[in-house]
Amino acid sequence: MVSHSGLMTVMDRAARKAGPRLRRDFNEVQQLQVSRKGPADFVTMADQRAEQTLFEELSRARRDWGFLMEERGEVAGDPNKPRFIVDPLDGTTNFLHGIPHFAISIAVEETLPNGKREVTSALVYQPLTDEAFWAEKGRGAWVQSERLRVSARRDLADSLIATGIPFLGHGNFAEWSRIFGAIAPEVAGIRRLGAASLDLAWVAAGRFDGFWESNLQHWDTAAGMLLIKEAGGFVTDFRGGEKMVERSEYLAANDVLQSKLHKLLAGALR
Numbered sequence: 001m002v003s004h005s006g007l008m009t010v011m012d013r014a015a016r017k018a019g020p021r022l023r024r025d026f027n028e029v030q031q032l033q034v035s036r037k038g039p040a041d042f043v044t045m046a047d048q049r050a051e052q053t054l055f056e057e058l059s060r061a062r063r064d065w066g067f068l069m070e071e072r073g074e075v076a077g078d079p080n081k082p083r084f085i086v087d088p089l090d091g092t093t094n095f096l097h098g099i100p101h102f103a104i105s106i107a108v109e110e111t112l113p114n115g116k117r118e119v120t121s122a123l124v125y126q127p128l129t130d131e132a133f134w135a136e137k138g139r140g141a142w143v144q145s146e147r148l149r150v151s152a153r154r155d156l157a158d159s160l161i162a163t164g165i166p167f168l169g170h171g172n173f174a175e176w177s178r179i180f181g182a183i184a185p186e187v188a189g190i191r192r193l194g195a196a197s198l199d200l201a202w203v204a205a206g207r208f209d210g211f212w213e214s215n216l217q218h219w220d221t222a223a224g225m226l227l228i229k230e231a232g233g234f235v236t237d238f239r240g241g242e243k244m245v246e247r248s249e250y251l252a253a254n255d256v257l258q259s260k261l262h263k264l265l266a267g268a269l270r
Contacts, residue, residue: 005136007062007108011123012132014057015104018050018088019127022095022104025049026128029098044096047071050088050104058084058106068109070219082110082120087219091195100128105197107222122223122230124201133201133227141204141230150233150254151206156186159209159257162199164216165192171215175269179212182268183261196250200224203252204231210253210261214238218245225250234258238265 004012025046051071059065062084066077069086077083084106089095091102108121120137133148135141141148153159161183166173184190191208193199196216202208204227225235225244236242237249240262244250253261 004134005121007121008123008134008136010058010061011106011108011121012125012134014054015106015123015125015132017057018053018104019125021053022046022050022089022127026095026100029096044089044092046095047089047092051086054086054088054104054106058086068219070217082108085109085119085219085222087197090197090220094194099194101193101198102126102195103198103201105219105223107226109222119222119226122226124197124223124227126198133204135227135230137226137230139230141227143205148204148227148231149206150204150228150231151209152254153209154256156257156260157188159187160189160191161187161261162191162193162202162208162211164196164213166215175214178268179265182264186264196220197224200252201227203233204228210257212251212261212265214249216248216250221250228252236262238269240266
């Protein structure tokens with residue numbers, strides 16, 4: 001059995017405490033109280049309860065750490081300490097429609113001496129399958145106690161690629177259409193499953209061979225990016241650089257497919 005740090009134990013315990021309530025609420029999805037937060041962007045009582053549970057559990061274990069959370073936003077902590085980045089329910093629309101594909105995402109972000117921030121611990125937990133994808137910087141990526149590796153495929157024609165599709169009030173459909181038009185004819189298939197944290201975790205697990213999406217929030221991607229890097233993959237922005245968060249652009253795959261996908265994507269955006 002692989003061992004992980006005390007911090008990862010804290011993160012795993014918090015996710016597993018929030019998970020059962022999400023499972024119960026999912027089974028009663030028709031009775032959930034739902035409010036509109038924006039165009040086609042729903043927030044549920046289940047989402048809020050999960051976030052409260054995660055906040056309580058994590059802050060109890062690391063009392064002076066800050067938070068960046070989807071619902072309550074930024075919660076200040078000791079500026080010299082790390083902070084948690086939390087999405088309590090990634091895949092809310094799936095959840096509301098009874099589609100069993102959603103996750104809890106928790107990352108730990110530390111401030112480096114040069115002022116830059118770096119994610120050093122990550123957990124993506126899928127309550128319905130009880131799968132915990134986790135990574136710590138320099139220690140690899142895992143699902144439960146099984147080591148993760150990105151796909152070894154080298155040919156686009158054999159590759160299954162994940163993406164997100166713009167929708168009401170979110171994203172640039174014209175740009176996405178150009179990228180789709182360049183990539184789709186070259187690959188074995190494209191999937192849009194509706195939970196970016198799981199898409200990224202599945203790239204780390206080799207279930208997807210690559211991924212692209214824009215207009216994502218930091219809590220959608222912070223954990224998944226570390227999972228991919230620790231599984232031997234690469235994540236860049238659409239220009240091939242490292243400004244994924246600033247530009248809200250994410251392209252991920254193994255080294256060979258990353259290069260091939262980037263050429264197609266860059267060509268589509270010229």
